[in-house]
Amino acid sequence: MIPILTAFEQSPDRGRGLARDMRVRWALEEVGQPYDVRLVSFTEMKEAAHRALHPFGQIPTYEEGDLALFESGAIVFHIAARHAGLLPPHSDANARARAIAWMFAALSTVEPPIVEREQASHVERDKPWHDERLPLLEDRIRGRLDELSRRLGDADWLDGGFSAGDLMMVMVLRRLEGSGLLEKYRNLSAYVARGQARPAYKRAFAAQLAVFTGKPPTA
């Protein structure tokens, strides 16, 4: 059964692959699972039919037979739980639990201050306080990056081999592109590049870009 994702019909990021469907596409490519995509407009996302799939009116959603899921973290976990390749095997239960912990860390601890900075840039850019607040927001992000960089050290991935935890963390860190905040951390920059160099990442990136260029993926 081919799962169906939803993704933005119009790209807020011009195909830079920062929308959350990219996380799911990458996971599906890592495990070799083909998928279909249904594009939704901003209007459709807030309508009842889409809200039946996603209570918060966002993308991505994931439909697979009778199952409908929302939340990129939950969808990636679902894919990782049902296919080999994104989590250590059940026989290494401790390593599996730690990889799952990195998924939660990416989404609950590292991403929120990064989203706040984006949010401020979108919504409060013209407010008189924006210039004074921005350094506060960036200090919070740097606090997280300091800690993440220290933990990663010289390793390729956060805990042993590449996992769904790395997938989520790389995607979260990519949201800092253009901010100048990540470049100071050589190991984190190399970590993101290592994720982007994976063939599955490249296929997923090409597929999401093709939605916006109208050209078929060439990866």
Add this chain to the structure above:
Amino acid sequence: MIPILTAFEQSPDRGRGLARDMRVRWALEEVGQPYDVRLVSFTEMKEAAHRALHPFGQIPTYEEGDLALFESGAIVFHIAARHAGLLPPHSDANARARAIAWMFAALSTVEPPIVEREQASHVERDKPWHDERLPLLEDRIRGRLDELSRRLGDADWLDGGFSAGDLMMVMVLRRLEGSGLLEKYRNLSAYVARGQARPAYKRAFAAQLAVFTGKPPTA
């Protein structure tokens, strides 16, 4: 093997049970798993020994034999995966995946704007912009609550029986206590009260409170 949690030695919330160890205590009580607690000071939380357990220098951590975990979401998931009572059985794989989705939704979609409001109250209370920004922050929270309230409707829990998804959502919504934001939503207020009425919740609450009162739990 008795797992060991870490929790705050000094209570930032005076034992109101809003610190993230409460989520793990509640989960352990739901499944009937005894546990020990090691209290850590704010200084110790930032030292190398604790950072070896928690790269971001926070609580809770969870140690069980050779396994060390961090992130309350990951710890609750670990407990739920290894014991009956917090997730639908593997034989109902779709319901299980949806319950996990609500865990991610609580942590990734509902909690971040609530944390932002707290963060502003702590860090930006004396800034000249605080009074003007607060309504913006509260509008974001209300947007999420509107959607959550609509989805919950008249149901007792978010998707069938009580699950780890409800546990996380109730704890996230409790962070709004004193803000006046939750009271408008009768079904969400009743939902939180329903969680707090569970015997396992009460035992967990009493145990975390006893740390700060010095009196043994009486629940």
